Amino acid sequence: MAKEREIFIHGQVDEEGNIIVPGCVRNGIDEKSADKIFDEMSEFAKYAFNKSHAACYAVVAYRTAYLKAYYPAEFMAATLNSFLGNLDKIPQYIDECKTLGIEILKPEINHSNTKFTVEGIEPVQSETNNNNSISNIGKIRFGLGSIKNVGTVPVENIVKERNQNGAYKSFTDFCERIADESVNKKCIESLIKAGVFDEFEQTRSTLLASFEQIIDIIQTGNKKGFAGQVSMFDIGTEEEKEELNEIKYTFEEHEELPNKELLSLEKEMLGIYISGHPLEKLRNQIEAQTNINTINLRAIEEQMLSSVDNTEMIMTRQSGKIKYTDGQNVKYAGIITSIKKKYTKNNKIMAFVTIEDLYGIAEIIVFENAYLKAGKSLIEENIVIVDGRLSIREDDSTTIIANDIKDFGEKKVQILTLDITVAEEEQKDKLRGAIKYFTGDKNNINIQIKVNEELKPCGQIYLTEEILNIFEDIIGKENVYLVS
Numbered sequence: 001m002a003k004e005r006e007i008f009i010h011g012q013v014d015e016e017g018n019i020i021v022p023g024c025v026r027n028g029i030d031e032k033s034a035d036k037i038f039d040e041m042s043e044f045a046k047y048a049f050n051k052s053h054a055a056c057y058a059v060v061a062y063r064t065a066y067l068k069a070y071y072p073a074e075f076m077a078a079t080l081n082s083f084l085g086n087l088d089k090i091p092q093y094i095d096e097c098k099t100l101g102i103e104i105l106k107p108e109i110n111h112s113n114t115k116f117t118v119e120g121i122e123p124v125q126s127e128t129n130n131n132n133s134i135s136n137i138g139k140i141r142f143g144l145g146s147i148k149n150v151g152t153v154p155v156e157n158i159v160k161e162r163n164q165n166g167a168y169k170s171f172t173d174f175c176e177r178i179a180d181e182s183v184n185k186k187c188i189e190s191l192i193k194a195g196v197f198d199e200f201e202q203t204r205s206t207l208l209a210s211f212e213q214i215i216d217i218i219q220t221g222n223k224k225g226f227a228g229q230v231s232m233f234d235i236g237t238e239e240e241k242e243e244l245n246e247i248k249y250t251f252e253e254h255e256e257l258p259n260k261e262l263l264s265l266e267k268e269m270l271g272i273y274i275s276g277h278p279l280e281k282l283r284n285q286i287e288a289q290t291n292i293n294t295i296n297l298r299a300i301e302e303q304m305l306s307s308v309d310n311t312e313m314i315m316t317r318q319s320g321k322i323k324y325t326d327g328q329n330v331k332y333a334g335i336i337t338s339i340k341k342k343y344t345k346n347n348k349i350m351a352f353v354t355i356e357d358l359y360g361i362a363e364i365i366v367f368e369n370a371y372l373k374a375g376k377s378l379i380e381e382n383i384v385i386v387d388g389r390l391s392i393r394e395d396d397s398t399t400i401i402a403n404d405i406k407d408f409g410e411k412k413v414q415i416l417t418l419d420i421t422v423a424e425e426e427q428k429d430k431l432r433g434a435i436k437y438f439t440g441d442k443n444n445i446n447i448q449i450k451v452n453e454e455l456k457p458c459g460q461i462y463l464t465e466e467i468l469n470i471f472e473d474i475i476g477k478e479n480v481y482l483v484s
Contacts, residue, residue, distance in 0.1 A: 001042055009034045072100050073118045073138035080116040084146050087271035094272050095360050097140060099298070106274045107142040109174060109196045110167040114145040114155045148269045149190040154182040171200050171207060172249050175218055185212055194269040195262070204262065205254040214249050264381065278335055279358050279383065282408065284415075286357070288446055288460055289385060289408075292330040292400075294360035300324055300390075300398045326392040332362060332400055333385040333408050339378055344368075353378065353402075355386065364388065366402045374405040383408040416463060418471060419450040419479040430474045438467050445482075 009031060011023025019026075024034035045054065067075040076097050083089035094104055105111075105119065121138040144155040161177050168174040174197070175188070191197065192207045202210075256262070263273050279286065324330075334357035341351045348368040354361055364386055366374065377384050388402040420428055435447065438461045445463040449456045461467075463482075472480045 001045075005035075005038050005042075008038050073102050073121065073140055076100065076102060077116040077118050077140050080140070080146075081143070084115060084143060085151070087146075087148060090146060091271045091361075098360065100137070102137055103139040104272075104274060105139050105141045106198075107144055107147065107194055107196045107270070108199055109144075109158070109191070110162065110199065112141055112144045112196065113159055114152055115143040116146070117141045117143065142270065142274065144191070144196065146270070147190055147194045147196075148271075150187050151182075154184075154187050157182060171197050171202060171211075172214060175211070175214055185215060188215070190269055193265040195266060195275060202251060203254060203256040204265070205257045206251050209252040209254055210250075213252075217249065267381075277358055279333075282333075282383070283358065284446060286333045286408075290331045290333050292324070292332050292390075293357050294362050296324065297362055297398050298360070300392060324390060324392070326390060328390045329387070329403075330390055330400060331385060331387055332364070333357065333383070334362070335383050336378065336380050337361065339380060351378065353405075355384065363397070363399045364402050364405075365391070365399055366405065370402040370404060374402075377405050377407050414482055415446045415448055416461070416468075416471075416480070416482050417448050417450055417455070418475060419481075420475060421450065421452050421479075423475050423479070427475050431471070434467075434470055434474060435461060438462055 007021055007023065009024050011019060011026055012021040013019055024037075025031055029037075064075070076093065080090060080093050080097075083093065097104055111119075117140070118138045119141050144150060144158065145152045158178060162168060165177065168177065188211055189208065192204055192211060195204065197207060198204070257265075259276065260278055263276055263278050266272070266274055332355070334355040336353060337356050338354040339351055340353075341349060343349055349371055350368055351366045351371055353364040353366055355364055356362075366378070370388075371378070384405050385408045386400060386402050387404040387406075388400040391399045391401050418431065420431065423431070435458065439459065445461055447458045447461050449458050468480065468482070
């Protein structure tokens with residue numbers, strides 16, 4: 001083990017100086033942290049497994065780590081497929097895909113298969129070995145088999161028909177070609193809600209209002225066909241049949257559902273928001289009224305693993321460097337995805353509330369006082385703002401303990417635009433200093449820099465009339481304007 005410690009920390013080279021094992025230090029992990037990690041592995045090895053068992057697990061761990069590092073899309077698609085149809089597990093692995101930068105494509109009737117599949121992979125030359133190539137990151141297409149109320153058997157029949165006879169040309173073409181009993185009305189309704197037919201012309205609201213009648217017409221026609229009856233729709237060329245089908249089927253036309261309802265249906269059917277996010281339109285308001293998000297929370301946990309002194313975490317945001325410490329007051333906003341109520345030993349109510357922002361999910365701990373104050377705000381799919389304090393623990397995930405939870409109001413956020421297109425370098429230097437100086441804990445205005453026609457967001461600052469005058473003095477009143 002002592003020999004392996006040296007290899008683990010500093011690596012190993014052969015007689016010619018070629019690197020066999022890079023080691024932690026070469027991979028950017030400081031020696032003290034690497035030594036601590038190895039100590040934990042050594043302690044664990046004393047009692048956890050016998051050698052034969054440990055060796056097997058080591059091989060599996062190495063292989064999975066290798067695949068995740070070099071073939072992340074394929075690895076994550078395989079992981080998602082192991083939980084196919086489990087809407088409780090799928091979202092957390094989708095979130096990991098987002099962390100890895102893997103785009104999740106929405107399910108489509110002519111592109112999705114039963115399982116999650118990888119698209120857009122092209123060979124990329126390895127930097128370390130010119131003789132080998134690895135894949136680029138790719139994208140993952142959502143599998144039809146993971147849609148709620150659908151199941152794998154109906155999807156296999158849908159995919160089989162598509163592979164044998166070509167892509168589905170329209171919603172009615174799909175209904176006519178899928179005669180299998182497993183593809184029932186409930187299944188088709190779920191496919192519509194999930195948005196798999198969006199490539200066709202009809203809105204989801206139109207399909208939801210019309211699909212049952214269309215299926216009834218097809219089933220009635222099939223029964224007549226078994227009796228040897230032939231209708232005018234069964235003769236003529238393919239083009240003529242398509243034209244006649246427009247007369248044969250009547251769609252109850254409706255305008256598309258509001259975006260909030262569409263996203264809610266997707267969340268219900270897929271377990272995630274996939275074609276958009278209900279918080280997107282509130283992005284500016286959220287950024288102006290909060291000082292932490294799930295990206296920051298993840299970064300805190302990552303620094304907990306690598307930081308020697310865990311009492312102080314330094315994060316980087318647009319407004320500059322902000323320190324996050326255990327017990328610090330924070331404001332976090334998002335949409336409630338789940339509420340788990342509990343009772344303490346003293347018979348006091350509390351809750352673990354999962355809230356999703358634009359970047360992921362965070363757990364909020366709500367004790368009795370905050371729970372009672374929150375009232376009707378604690379409802380699933382409600383958008384809220386949490387005023388609380390950070391709980392940073394070395395042996396646990398970073399959470400927020402709520403002091404207050406309220407509905408998030410769609411307040412207008414003002415944006416201060418500073419046009420530096422014709423500014424001199426001296427003016428720009430003064431401006432940078434002023435922006436930095438007026439950034440603090442009470443930020444109330446979004447700020448952006450304009451260069452020609454390009455606008456660049458520059459975080460938030462605390463703005464008063466006096467501060468506005470200072471900006472005007474630096475670059476001219478005509479180059480400073482405040483808009484809602």
